[in-house]
Amino acid sequence: MIWDATFQLVLLGSLLIGATSGTLGAFAVLRRRSLLGDALAHAALPGVALAFLWTQSKALPVLLLGATVSGVVGVLIIEAIVNYTRIKADAALGIVLSVFFGGGIVLLTHIQQSEVGNQSGLDKFLFGQAASIVRADLYVMCIVSVLVMIAVFLFYKEFKGLIFDAEFLSALGFSQRVVDLLLMGLIVLTVMVGLQAVGVILIAAMLITPAAAARFWTDRLHVMVLVSGILGALCGAMGVGLSALAPRIPTGPVMVLVATAAFLVSVLIAPRRGVLARRMRLRANALRENGQHFLRAYLALQTQDKQKVVLVDLAGELQLPLYRVRRLAKRLARDGWVSLHNGACSLTELGHKEADFVVKSHQLWEYYLVYRSILEEDHVDRPADEVEHILTPEIIEQLETILAEEDIDIVGDIHKAHSGYRRTGKDE
Amino acid sequence: MSEFWGPFWIVLAGALAGASCGLLGAYLVLRKMSLLGDALSHAVLPGIVIAFLLSGSRDVIPMFIGAAICGVIATVLIETFHRRWRVQEDSSIGIAFTALFALGVVLITAFAGQVDLDQECVLYGEIAYTPWDRLFWGEWDLGPRPIWILGTVFALNLAFVLVFYKELLIASFDAEMALSVGVSAALVHYMLMGAVSVTTVAAFESVGAILVVAMLIVPGASAYLWSDRLKVILTLSALMGVISAIAGYFLAGVWNSSIAGAMVVVMGFLFALSLIFAPHYGVLGRFVRQVRLSLKVARDHVLLKLLRERESQRVSALSWGDLVDTAARWVSGIAIRSLMWQGLITRENGHFSLGEQGVIHATRLLRNHRLWESYLNQIGLPPDHVHDPADALEHFTDDRLREEIRAALPNIATDPQGKRIPEG
Numbered sequence: 001m002i003w004d005a006t007f008q009l010v011l012l013g014s015l016l017i018g019a020t021s022g023t024l025g026a027f028a029v030l031r032r033r034s035l036l037g038d039a040l041a042h043a044a045l046p047g048v049a050l051a052f053l054w055t056q057s058k059a060l061p062v063l064l065l066g067a068t069v070s071g072v073v074g075v076l077i078i079e080a081i082v083n084y085t086r087i088k089a090d091a092a093l094g095i096v097l098s099v100f101f102g103g104g105i106v107l108l109t110h111i112q113q114s115e116v117g118n119q120s121g122l123d124k125f126l127f128g129q130a131a132s133i134v135r136a137d138l139y140v141m142c143i144v145s146v147l148v149m150i151a152v153f154l155f156y157k158e159f160k161g162l163i164f165d166a167e168f169l170s171a172l173g174f175s176q177r178v179v180d181l182l183l184m185g186l187i188v189l190t191v192m193v194g195l196q197a198v199g200v201i202l203i204a205a206m207l208i209t210p211a212a213a214a215r216f217w218t219d220r221l222h223v224m225v226l227v228s229g230i231l232g233a234l235c236g237a238m239g240v241g242l243s244a245l246a247p248r249i250p251t252g253p254v255m256v257l258v259a260t261a262a263f264l265v266s267v268l269i270a271p272r273r274g275v276l277a278r279r280m281r282l283r284a285n286a287l288r289e290n291g292q293h294f295l296r297a298y299l300a301l302q303t304q305d306k307q308k309v310v311l312v313d314l315a316g317e318l319q320l321p322l323y324r325v326r327r328l329a330k331r332l333a334r335d336g337w338v339s340l341h342n343g344a345c346s347l348t349e350l351g352h353k354e355a356d357f358v359v360k361s362h363q364l365w366e367y368y369l370v371y372r373s374i375l376e377e378d379h380v381d382r383p384a385d386e387v388e389h390i391l392t393p394e395i396i397e398q399l400e401t402i403l404a405e406e407d408i409d410i411v412g413d414i415h416k417a418h419s420g421y422r423r424t425g426k427d428e
Numbered sequence: 429m430s431e432f433w434g435p436f437w438i439v440l441a442g443a444l445a446g447a448s449c450g451l452l453g454a455y456l457v458l459r460k461m462s463l464l465g466d467a468l469s470h471a472v473l474p475g476i477v478i479a480f481l482l483s484g485s486r487d488v489i490p491m492f493i494g495a496a497i498c499g500v501i502a503t504v505l506i507e508t509f510h511r512r513w514r515v516q517e518d519s520s521i522g523i524a525f526t527a528l529f530a531l532g533v534v535l536i537t538a539f540a541g542q543v544d545l546d547q548e549c550v551l552y553g554e555i556a557y558t559p560w561d562r563l564f565w566g567e568w569d570l571g572p573r574p575i576w577i578l579g580t581v582f583a584l585n586l587a588f589v590l591v592f593y594k595e596l597l598i599a600s601f602d603a604e605m606a607l608s609v610g611v612s613a614a615l616v617h618y619m620l621m622g623a624v625s626v627t628t629v630a631a632f633e634s635v636g637a638i639l640v641v642a643m644l645i646v647p648g649a650s651a652y653l654w655s656d657r658l659k660v661i662l663t664l665s666a667l668m669g670v671i672s673a674i675a676g677y678f679l680a681g682v683w684n685s686s687i688a689g690a691m692v693v694v695m696g697f698l699f700a701l702s703l704i705f706a707p708h709y710g711v712l713g714r715f716v717r718q719v720r721l722s723l724k725v726a727r728d729h730v731l732l733k734l735l736r737e738r739e740s741q742r743v744s745a746l747s748w749g750d751l752v753d754t755a756a757r758w759v760s761g762i763a764i765r766s767l768m769w770q771g772l773i774t775r776e777n778g779h780f781s782l783g784e785q786g787v788i789h790a791t792r793l794l795r796n797h798r799l800w801e802s803y804l805n806q807i808g809l810p811p812d813h814v815h816d817p818a819d820a821l822e823h824f825t826d827d828r829l830r831e832e833i834r835a836a837l838p839n840i841a842t843d844p845q846g847k848r849i850p851e852g
Binding site: 029032034035038042081084085086087088090091092093094095097098099100101102103104105106107108109110113114126127201202204205208209211212215246248249250252253254256257260263267273275 | 456457460461462463465466512513514515516518519521522523526527529530531533534537538540547551552636638639641642644645646648649652653680683684685686688689690691692693695696699703709710711714
């Protein structure tokens, strides 16, 4: 089978790459440096080719050194263009990315077409070939990964400050520029480690995609860093595993596709921020809202002598088709708020309580808006309507306390005569 | 292929691609949409590959359809990630185009036997094969196929830019104004994106997916450094595309390398030249302007110093050491020499004094300074705070402004410190 020593080596290498780029990607993405990683990686190509041309060596450390130098030069040029000319950041990024890459292509084809050497080892840097990882390469990767991880661990607080409150960071006495440079340096290292297996064109995705996926699972930075690192490692391993099935296919694109799949799954199923969770929350809200509207319509139609209300009347009041009102009534009956009697319904004890609460929250909110002079009396109904559904009993209680503390006494419906709030107590 | 026609077709293909991309690229740069161009050119790859797989040929029509569909998918994905799923914008772009590009590469390698396409074509393009890739009408040989494709696209782009010149101009510079005169900025945006997609696909075969980005952005950005006028920017941008094609072809011969890559390197070189030598926005131009400005300030200060000295102590000459501004010795030295050369100041026995013309100049400056001090004082600045701002403003005050300030002040003879405001 494929579980031989070589494969284990390759697997370990891609695990490392994934974990490193995932971990650091979390910071890169939050600091909005993700596309800079892309530019950096493309800019590394001429460095690889030049290193080979000068040394005639295909040893990974040599090539990576060349890559690092030209990548850093590229990023410095971007900074200089943005700072000293009218060219904006996006164009500067695009220019450096494509021109450096063009230069890289010129050098690669030159090496390929002249007799200097066998270039077959270099083009793996374009799309990545994890299978070419040998033991010595693994050592290099290990060292760099461990360095990156240690740096992340040591400077976690500084990075956190940089991302969320750069001014606070400066106030604490750290130079924002130094921390930013440190982060950039780590991004450089990470990109370089991934070059061999993922390639210059797609390595940026290993920084961006796992981190963006992790963002859906949590709001806490350290959790996000962890999730992103683990996701990255899994993507790396799975990418290598999958591409081992079809050896012709370069590993980089496969890893990126696996990462994209992980991103899409996260988008779908992540709790709270995920699309499904959001949709369910919206649906629950809508149901609640409809139920509360139903109760208010019921109260409006109910009279002293007649406790039952016909569903057709409710449909008219709610301006909804009858079938939907019927469905709503059935659902409310299941919740124990109403009891159904053949095309009509009446509120149960529980239903009355809920209805009272709804009416009260509507009224309280109206009074609050008027009292605080936020809106005029004849303008408060609609906003109150929108907000009443999300008022929890705790908020209602607070509203009551606020109005009570200000010595406001509520009398009846704000829209009817002889009602309104009046001040009681000391002022008068 | 003859000695002349082979290179001619290749250069023509490159020039057409460069000019087509350059025309649109100028707008991308102006509208800060360079990265969208980048993303789009990567993202159309799977569409092109699938079109190849399904049609089994290099027909243009399926290729355009496939690429167009992919382009739309990419745009929709980016919008969905960003607006609906609230992923940051840069990450959205990054995720969408890398995913689609990865898909394209996997498809190419997985079906390598069945498609007449390989990784190299994606990266370098096949511009070198232009002369041999013929278009036939029945039995008739109509010439190289890429020329026809790129020529058509160039004509379309040129027509697009000419016909919608005003709309593109307004929508690019002032979206609100566009709305008020009835130009839909959104429609212009989508038309531009459509044109970029078509151009990308047309250029793809010749120069590859990634180098298209360079053709789109680099000439546009270079031209943007030379001028503020859209017409000039467009012309320059297209022209630089053409120049790069010609120079790139010959350089590729010298370097024995990919032609498309060499074209991009030339573009980068042209950009670097623009960056340095562009008159107004170039680094050199800015430097010269800065030097001239500090020289002017230094000259003014020398003249003022001599005049003030003459006014207060009745000493009309100062030694070099007294005159030179120790904080900017170098500029100050040049300023003194240039003033001497123009005869505004004279030197006798190592001491400098104002010449006849120098007195006039210096008096005007002193008048500026003291008028400004009075004016600043009148609008509420305390007398001990007016000197520094007046010091900065005195250099940039011409005759008209000076008299306007004079008119805005009550009839006074002295500045807030009680010094006489000279006439002049």
